[in-house]
Amino acid sequence: MKKKFACLAMAMIMVLSLAACGGKEEAPSSGSESGAAAFMLGGTGPLTGGAAIYGNAAKNGAQIAVDEINAMGGIQFELKYEDDTHDPEKAVNAYNALKDWGMQISLGSVTSKPCEATAAETYADRIFALTPSASSTATTEGKDNMFQMCFMDPNQGSASAQYIADKTLGTKIAIIWKNDDVYSKGIHDTFTAKAAELGLEIVSDTTFADGNDTDFSVQLSDAQKAGADLVFLPMYYQPASLIFAQASNMGYAPKWFGVDGMDGILTMEGFDAALAEGVMLLTPFNADSDDEATKAFVAEYQKRFNEIPNQFAADGYDCVYAYKQALEAAGATPDMSAEELCGLMIEQFTSMTFNGLTGDGMTWDASGAVSKSPKGMVIENGAYVGLD
Amino acid sequence: MKLKLNKTTRKNFATYGVVILAYVLLQVMKGSLSSSLKGMLVPICAYVVMAISLNLTVGILGELSLGHAGFMSVGAFTGVTAAIALQNVIPAAPLRLAVGLAVGAAFAGIAGFLIGIPVLRLNGDYLAIVTLAFGEIIKSIFNNLYVGIDKNGMQFSLLSDKTNLAEGGKLIIEGPMGIGGIQKISTFTAGFILVMITLIIVFNLVNSRAGRAIMAIRDNHIAAESIGLHVTHYKMMAFVTSAALAGAAGTLFAMNYSTIMANKFDFNTSILVLVFVVLGGQGNMLGSIVAAAALTVLPEMLRTFADYRMLVYAIVLILVMLTTNNATLRSWFSRFSLKNREKEAA
Structure with a gap:
């Protein structure tokens, strides 16, 4: 029984010491000089x-x-x-x-x-x-x-389609998107609508979801079989990094086009930046800009x-x-x-x-x-x- | 005058009393409550109902269910859909909420029945794993379901939006985006009433002939079968009741937020509710209520710890589990309650 109480006491002390840490951490931000x-x-x-x-x-x-x-x-x-x-x-x-x-x-x-x-x-x-x-x-x-x-998500989708059409970056387009994600879906829907309007041909449209976002061989071979020369990736950079790696293993090298969620891929730990070579993306912010x-x-x-x-x-x-x-x-x-x-x-x-x-x-x-x-x-x- | 009440009845009345007292106290203090606590009143009620309903499965029926959030999800989506669809038919918000709760409970009950058919033939670990799988299936279905309403009635489609709504139509469930633009019509009073109804249903079920049969099955499955109890029938009764109550809790919960997503009702939520039940004591409804309320408020109270919040939460949880299972403290508590009983008798 003594042992149990010792355990309890230890845990209490841990909580208290953590509380002290939390308090200290908080102090500079809340105690700002300006007051009211x-x-x-x-x-x-x-x-x-x-x-x-x-x-x-x-x-x-x-x-x-x-x-x-x-x-x-x-x-x-x-x-x-x-x-x-x-x-x-x-x-x-x-x-x-x-x-x-x-x-x-x-x-x-x-x-x-x-x-x-x-x-x-x-x-x-x-x-x-x-x-x-x-x-x-x-x-x-x-x-x-x-x-x-x-x-807004829709604006990103239509802006991407517009950009691809204006610069004639691709003629046969594949899309891989995440169907349980609001962000991905919002962009996908407006992209396809705008693409249809601009006469871009979408040859492959495949999805993934939380939980099956590590293997993209099915989606990539579908895009490859359909002969897509540009793959649009409206998603965040973690799944995108896997897609690049797996496509490179398959020997599939289309043009890649991403949106602002792709931003950050170069600083991702353990990712070979060479795989992202030539990836295009639309983003409002560029950390390497020369702007003062x-x-x-x-x-x-x-x-x-x-x-x-x-x-x-x-x-x-x-x-x-x-x-x-x-x-x-x-x-x-x-x-x-x-x-x-x-x-x-x-x-x-x-x-x-x-x-x-x-x-x-x-x-x-x-x-x-x-x-x-x-x-x-x-x-x-x-x-x-x-x-x- | 001497009221002769047996121990269970006394305990049940004490539970009703505590809930009513808490409600009255909070209503009286409403002006002085922080917005943080005020905002949590409805979710607390929803989690309390969830905990009681899961306690029916885990504590009374004795089967471990790891997919209880699935029923909450069914209730949330169907109840909210009904409320949105009836927006113009029933203008009175409380009535619309009541209809939503009934629809949510009904659909969750049906889901419980369908799931119960294969699941309740299993026992123990197998049942736990199958319920876990059903929770995930329900999540996937709502992540891919599109429901819209227009002048031709309800339109359904799976995987992508093929509802082709007529002019003036409205898409209610939008797949992974869930439901948006929900009118917040859940109130604390509605939550309180739902908690009371849940308690009345559960206590009356447990104290009935069927309830005794359910507990007999929990205590010894073979013995219960040998005296002629229809095991699957009684198991189903407890399981469907539990599912329906969870559905009502889901509707109440969803109607408190402007948006709801299927991913909210995942495995983590099921485990959270299970933690309420285990902490409050299996079969102990008052314990579930207190645990659900305390553990919902706790993370918010710990916001002062900033980055260490979740760590402190986990440590507090471990401490509470240790203390509530500590033999010395338990005997102390029981001595306390014995004295009370003696006083009452005198």
Whole structure:
């Protein structure tokens, strides 16, 4: 019995010591120097779990922007991100926790489905939200105070088809997509619709899902048999990396075309970058760009987090700067209520033009969708190079 | 006046009492609750119903089910579809919710019956694995199902959207995207009523002739069969009731969010509910209720731990399991309750 109690005591001590760690970790971010004179900016994202790459990137990007802006003087922000583990239920819980914290303006959620759930809450509570990366149409549909920093999924699909048709990159097109993923499906559906309109021939259309996303031989041989010379991959980079490797083993070398989820493939651990040679993708952000602002951001991000920022980080960064611009233009002060700010922000976002890392001259329409032009990139010698 | 109540009845009334008391207390304090807790009231009710219904299968029937979230999923999708389809027919939200709950429970019950036919012929580990597989099958079906409604009625299609809805039609279930744009009509009061109904159904089933037969099968399958009990019949009765209640819980849960996806109701959710049941004690309904409520709130209370949140959650879970199974503490608790009983008798 003594032993058992010793075990219990040990476990207690572990919990307490962890609690101490958690407390220390928290201190610098919450105890910001500005106090009550700051705008309370909150967002939810997957900081743990399978989609944590995206949540942490957006959070880190936003944090850099907040620190830069606070250092400038003028408008002050206090940023808090809560974990939603890419689950709508947890996202609503996280959102409510942020509300208790005193959030005035929201960064929505990082991923699409959770953002759909929190968007319904921000709409009901009249808190303005600008999501860095939740790209589904349903996120903004029917909500006047929900805006997006990223392209909407459908826009990516039709832009890709347009791009392929304009540059005559391929005549026979194969698509491999993930049929239990909103992102993949959204792009696939608009791509096929636009392709039909533009007279592109789709010769193979195959799917995979969670759980059978390691072997792509069936999909690839279907594409090969149909004689596809371009394969469109609307998916994130993990499955794409396997597709490249398996296609290379089969001796199948079509042109590859990806979307913004492909961004990050070059920094993926254990992936032979040579396999991605010649892959084309549409993405709003290029970490290797010569642009001054991008360079400074990439350097700062590397210094702090020891990795190359992806598009999500840039979106998070842009969101905070867009807020800064809008708040300044509206003459908003931190003592305004969330509802007052919501009205002002809707007015500003539908009328302003914003230049950021992910595009120049961005504008928003009343539906909340952003209009900016995607950049075509191609991977050459292990680096992204602008296509044009 | 002396009310002679046996031990079970007393315990059942205590359970009703605790639930009613919790509801009244929360209603009174509504103004001072944090938004975080307020937002969790409906999910807590849904998980409580899930825990009670799974306790019926695990604790009373004695069969391990690892696919209970599957029934929740069936209830969520069918119930919400019914509520959306009836949006213009039944304008009153509470009534629409009630219809949704009934539809969800009915479909989950049917699913439970169909699954029960092959599954309940198995025992122990085999049954656990087959229920696990059924949970995954249900998830895959809803991930590939498209349901729309237009003036010609409901349209169904599998794998891709071939519903070809007429003008003004609306796609309700969109395959992997699940259901979006749900009107949030679940309320805490509705959740409370559902918990009470669930308790009444389960307690009355357990205390009936059928309930005693079910427990006899749990305790000794062969002995029960030898005295002429129709084993599959009684097993089916418990299993279908359990499935139907889980379906109602699913509808309640789904109607609290603006969007719902099939992937939410995966193996992890089944295990989560099983944890509630094991922690609360198999066959102990009040334990399930407390465990479900506490373990739903706990991760949110731990948000101050930031990155260590899930680690602390796991450690707390281990601690709770250790303490509730600690012989010294248990005897202490039982001494406490004995004293109470003596006082009552005096």
